[in-house]
Amino acid sequence: MAVVFQGIGAATAISSTNASVSTRMPFSSRGSPSGGKASFLIVRSDGRLSSGSNSRCRRADQLITNAVATKAESSTASTSSKPGHELLLFEALREGLEEEMDRDPRVCVMGEDVGHYGGSYKVTKGLAEKYGDLRVLDTPIAENSFTGMAIGAAMTGLRPIVEGMNMGFLLLAFNQISNNCGMLHYTSGGQFKIPVVIRGPGGVGRQLGAEHSQRLESYFQSIPGIQMVACSTPYNAKGLMKAAIRSENPVVLFEHVLLYNLKERIPDEEYVLNLEEAEMVRPGEHVTILTYSRMRYHVMQAAKTLVNKGYDPEVIDIRSLKPFDLYTIGNSVKKTHRVLIVEECMRTGGIGASLTAAINENFLDYLDAPIVCLSSQDVPTPYAGTLEEWTVVQPAQIVTAVEQLCG
Amino acid sequence: MAIWVTQSRNVASSLKIKIGFLASFRRSYISSSFNSSCLTTRTTTSTAENFGNPCPFLRNSGIHFILRRFESLSSAKPVEEVKNQALHFLGGNTAFTSELTFISEFTEKVHCYRVLDENGHPTTSNKFPQVTEDMAVKMYRDMVTLQIMDTVFYEAQRQGRISFYATSTGEEAITIASAAALAIDDVIVPQYREPGVLIWRGFTLQDFANQCYGNKVDNGKGRQMPVHYGSNKYNYFTVASTIASQLPHAVGAAYSLRMDKKNACAVTFFGDGGSSEGDCHASLNFAAVLDAPVLFICRNNGWAISTPASEQFRSDGIAVKGQAYGIRSIRVDGNDALAVYNAVRMAREMAIGEQRPILIEAVTYRVGHHSTSDDSTRYRPVDEIEHWRKMQSPLIRFRKWIQRNGWWSEQDDTELQNKVKEEMLRAIQVAEKTEKPPLAELFTDVYDHPPKNLQEQETLLREYVKKHPQDCPSDVPL
Numbered sequence: 001m002a003v004v005f006q007g008i009g010a011a012t013a014i015s016s017t018n019a020s021v022s023t024r025m026p027f028s029s030r031g032s033p034s035g036g037k038a039s040f041l042i043v044r045s046d047g048r049l050s051s052g053s054n055s056r057c058r059r060a061d062q063l064i065t066n067a068v069a070t071k072a073e074s075s076t077a078s079t080s081s082k083p084g085h086e087l088l089l090f091e092a093l094r095e096g097l098e099e100e101m102d103r104d105p106r107v108c109v110m111g112e113d114v115g116h117y118g119g120s121y122k123v124t125k126g127l128a129e130k131y132g133d134l135r136v137l138d139t140p141i142a143e144n145s146f147t148g149m150a151i152g153a154a155m156t157g158l159r160p161i162v163e164g165m166n167m168g169f170l171l172l173a174f175n176q177i178s179n180n181c182g183m184l185h186y187t188s189g190g191q192f193k194i195p196v197v198i199r200g201p202g203g204v205g206r207q208l209g210a211e212h213s214q215r216l217e218s219y220f221q222s223i224p225g226i227q228m229v230a231c232s233t234p235y236n237a238k239g240l241m242k243a244a245i246r247s248e249n250p251v252v253l254f255e256h257v258l259l260y261n262l263k264e265r266i267p268d269e270e271y272v273l274n275l276e277e278a279e280m281v282r283p284g285e286h287v288t289i290l291t292y293s294r295m296r297y298h299v300m301q302a303a304k305t306l307v308n309k310g311y312d313p314e315v316i317d318i319r320s321l322k323p324f325d326l327y328t329i330g331n332s333v334k335k336t337h338r339v340l341i342v343e344e345c346m347r348t349g350g351i352g353a354s355l356t357a358a359i360n361e362n363f364l365d366y367l368d369a370p371i372v373c374l375s376s377q378d379v380p381t382p383y384a385g386t387l388e389e390w391t392v393v394q395p396a397q398i399v400t401a402v403e404q405l406c407g
Numbered sequence: 408m409a410i411w412v413t414q415s416r417n418v419a420s421s422l423k424i425k426i427g428f429l430a431s432f433r434r435s436y437i438s439s440s441f442n443s444s445c446l447t448t449r450t451t452t453s454t455a456e457n458f459g460n461p462c463p464f465l466r467n468s469g470i471h472f473i474l475r476r477f478e479s480l481s482s483a484k485p486v487e488e489v490k491n492q493a494l495h496f497l498g499g500n501t502a503f504t505s506e507l508t509f510i511s512e513f514t515e516k517v518h519c520y521r522v523l524d525e526n527g528h529p530t531t532s533n534k535f536p537q538v539t540e541d542m543a544v545k546m547y548r549d550m551v552t553l554q555i556m557d558t559v560f561y562e563a564q565r566q567g568r569i570s571f572y573a574t575s576t577g578e579e580a581i582t583i584a585s586a587a588a589l590a591i592d593d594v595i596v597p598q599y600r601e602p603g604v605l606i607w608r609g610f611t612l613q614d615f616a617n618q619c620y621g622n623k624v625d626n627g628k629g630r631q632m633p634v635h636y637g638s639n640k641y642n643y644f645t646v647a648s649t650i651a652s653q654l655p656h657a658v659g660a661a662y663s664l665r666m667d668k669k670n671a672c673a674v675t676f677f678g679d680g681g682s683s684e685g686d687c688h689a690s691l692n693f694a695a696v697l698d699a700p701v702l703f704i705c706r707n708n709g710w711a712i713s714t715p716a717s718e719q720f721r722s723d724g725i726a727v728k729g730q731a732y733g734i735r736s737i738r739v740d741g742n743d744a745l746a747v748y749n750a751v752r753m754a755r756e757m758a759i760g761e762q763r764p765i766l767i768e769a770v771t772y773r774v775g776h777h778s779t780s781d782d783s784t785r786y787r788p789v790d791e792i793e794h795w796r797k798m799q800s801p802l803i804r805f806r807k808w809i810q811r812n813g814w815w816s817e818q819d820d821t822e823l824q825n826k827v828k829e830e831m832l833r834a835i836q837v838a839e840k841t842e843k844p845p846l847a848e849l850f851t852d853v854y855d856h857p858p859k860n861l862q863e864q865e866t867l868l869r870e871y872v873k874k875h876p877q878d879c880p881s882d883v884p885l
Contacts, residue, residue, distance in 0.1 A: 108666070134666060140696055142689030148655025149662060149693060152673075155644060156594060156663035179649045180656070188637045188645035189628035190852040225853050248855040276858070323858050 090260040092234035096241035110137040111163030147173035167202030168214035182225030205257035213381035228322040230254040234264040239273030278325035284314035288332040291342040302398035337368040521740035527807030550579040559831040577774030580801035584747035592671035596657040608641040616838035651684035661699035672700040680711025694764035708773035713786040729766035741769030742801040
């Protein structure tokens with residue numbers, strides 16, 4: 001199961017033998033060849049339908065057409081049989097960022113090593129050359145202060161994007177985020193607005209150590225005045241990035257360290273996603289599985305097994321962590337009557353805990369069984385690879401939980 | 408600590424002793440700035456007699472070490488030889504030394520710039536930048552207004568009419584004079600003891616009262632404590648209670664002004680206590696690195712609630728810290744309105760013209776209590792407070808000066824005081840009677856549009872209020 005998750009490209013539905021398909025090179029340009037075995041995450045949501053599916057036959061159909069698809073360097077849609085262009089998740093973030101910077105001259109980026117270095121995950125690569133190093137600003141190492149700086153700049157009319165090199169470092173910025181970013185629009189009586197985007201990679205990676213494996217969504221979810229979203233695919237990464245930049249509220253965009261090299265084909269046309277909407281990944285009938293970020297892939301991996309065993313799980317990537325999209329979630333609960341939450345947060349006080357409470361409060365009558373929440377243990381993330389693996393929810397556990405839940 | 412200013416004459420003599428002491432250890436550290444437009448008055452220490460001309464190639468690198476190479480007192484070695492011995496690093500050439508010595512923790516105390524003495528007499532016969540009669544009279548009037556406003560609001564709090572207040576007594580000159588030296592486009596990022604800037608810019612006493620009462624006409628819609636004013640009309644960021652968190656905001660505002668290439672700077676205030684916060688350190692550093700046009704004005708009033716400045720830092724105040732970040736700094740007498748005015752005006756020119764930050768330490772004394780929740784007589788002697796209130800009052804000093812110039816009279820004074828008192832009382836009465844903000848304002852402005860969960864919560868609250876009207880305040884409209 002760990003094979004699926006090299007962190008360098010996930011093709012969850014493909015059999016595990018050629019799982020490590022996407023390019024190993026993190027800085028590859030769009031559409032780089034990776035052999036005929038190239039496979040993509042086709043999982044997409046156009047808001048209503050989901051064209052992604054885990055059933056074997058549908059996957060095979062898509063595979064056949066994809067095998068014909070060009071593996072040329074050209075990234076334009078003209079020569080390939082499929083529309084859109086292929087890119088990795090960090091490139092999708094960059095594309096979204098670049099489009100917004102072109103569109104609005106007030107958008108600027110600040111953070112450590114975002115300028116000439118291009119960002120530690122290369123999300124801002126090339127932007128400093130294009131927009132100048134004032135608009136893509138390298139800051140000294142003081143998270144509280146450059147977050148505060150972004151707040152001050154936003155109050156004066158700019159639209160800054162703050163990059164935390166790792167979400168865990170933004171704990172140092174908690175004062176600014178909670179006491180100022182979330183509050184100043186309110187306490188100033190609406191006179192000053194703070195349209196900042198605070199983004200960065202978080203979550204449990206591959207042996208990054210406890211301090212670099214924080215799940216900050218747990219800590220931030222209580223702060224009034226901010227919105228939180230988590231991206232999980234190149235498609236929603238670009239769409240959420242654009243939506244976050246255009247939002248007048250402060251938005252925290254959670255990326256995941258292990259998802260930056262996911263490859264997907266995304267549309268050429270401009271699109272912006274809704275910040276408060278959840279994504280229907282796989283419609284089903286038996287159980288609603290709510291998840292977000294990296295756990296989505298573990299869930300889809302488990303879903304494959306579950307389908308083989310005869311279950312029909314409905315998988316929703318909640319995407320919007322604050323506020324929850326209770327409309328989509330509620331509709332699903334009303335259909336399936338069983339809920340499983342799979343998250344990476346710790347058991348105590350995580351997103352799952354809040355979501356459990358919210359669903360219980362609003363949809364208790366529709367539940368046939370208590371909500372089950374699978375989360376990480378309340379431990380700092382250990383460094384040893386095996387221990388780290390076991391602190392994160394694995395597909396086998398998800399399968400077991402569904403079996404128990406559905407009987 | 409509070410009366411160190413009067414000891415300045417003694418500093419020089421005590422310095423001589425120290426320098427002799429240092430020289431006998433053959434210290435080889437010298438600090439100097441070659442920047443000719445620098446305002447700081449720090450010059451070489453008396454170890455200068457051991458040096459020839461400073462090496463010309465080091466001219467542009469600001470503060471640096473000069474090598475005291477040999478025992479001989481003859482003139483410096485030729486430049487080429489020195490070059491070979493330097494380390495090419497840190498943007499310049501750092502010379503090596505074979506003397507194992509440490510930079511002293513103490514150097515000469517930074518001199519304090521002042522124009523008028525306690526009796527309003529100019530301290531220098533040189534021509535100093537003059538303010539016009541109109542400006543001087545406005546400055547004085549606004550200082551009086553501030554002082555009376557503080558007194559009345561403080562009393563109102565004691566009578567239970569408002570819940571909280573913090574005075575700026577003793578520090579009126581700093582805020583009024585700096586506001587006078589700035590333009591309306593300059594963004595003010597305050598701590599909480601700077602309503603003087605708002606007075607200068609046009610905030611009325613009624614506006615202040617509305618905020619303190621948190622009524623529906625308040626800019627902030629009743630959401631902040633008294634004294635936490637904010638006005639985007641007057642370019643004054645809303646006060647947040649957190650100490651020094653506004654300093655990075657100022658750097659951000661300056662960054663924004665720089666991007667827009669505006670002819671304006673950001674100006675932020677903080678206290679001696681605030682200078683200890685991490686945000687202060689990082690903001691000074693950022694501002695210097697980013698060439699941000701910010702004025703950092705520190706109101707060193709000697710006290711952070713009950714912590715005296717001697718327990719806040721071991722350095723020579725705040726002004727000396729600027730150099731550590733590569734920022735030009737100055738220490739001014741904060742109770743001398745003219746000195747503050749001159750310093751801020753020149754600082755503003757430098758900040759905008761040269762796109763750099765400037766640090767100004769305005770030395771003063773917090774005559775009032777920290778706030779209405781504090782009784783400072785518990786930790787400092789009453790006669791110390793009275794000394795500063797009477798002998799060092801910025802208002803008295805300035806009044807003497809403008810009276811001597813024939814711009815003001817005793818009668819003007821009495822008239823003004825009565826007028827302001829009357830206006831204040833009226834403002835309070837009106838503010839008291841004005842309705843509080845309606846219930847809906849509890850939920851607006853958290854986001855740009857109230858999301859579903861907040862709408863739900865509002866509905867729940869309204870239901871509760873409807874069911875139990877007797878448990879709810881009667882002056883909050885629904």
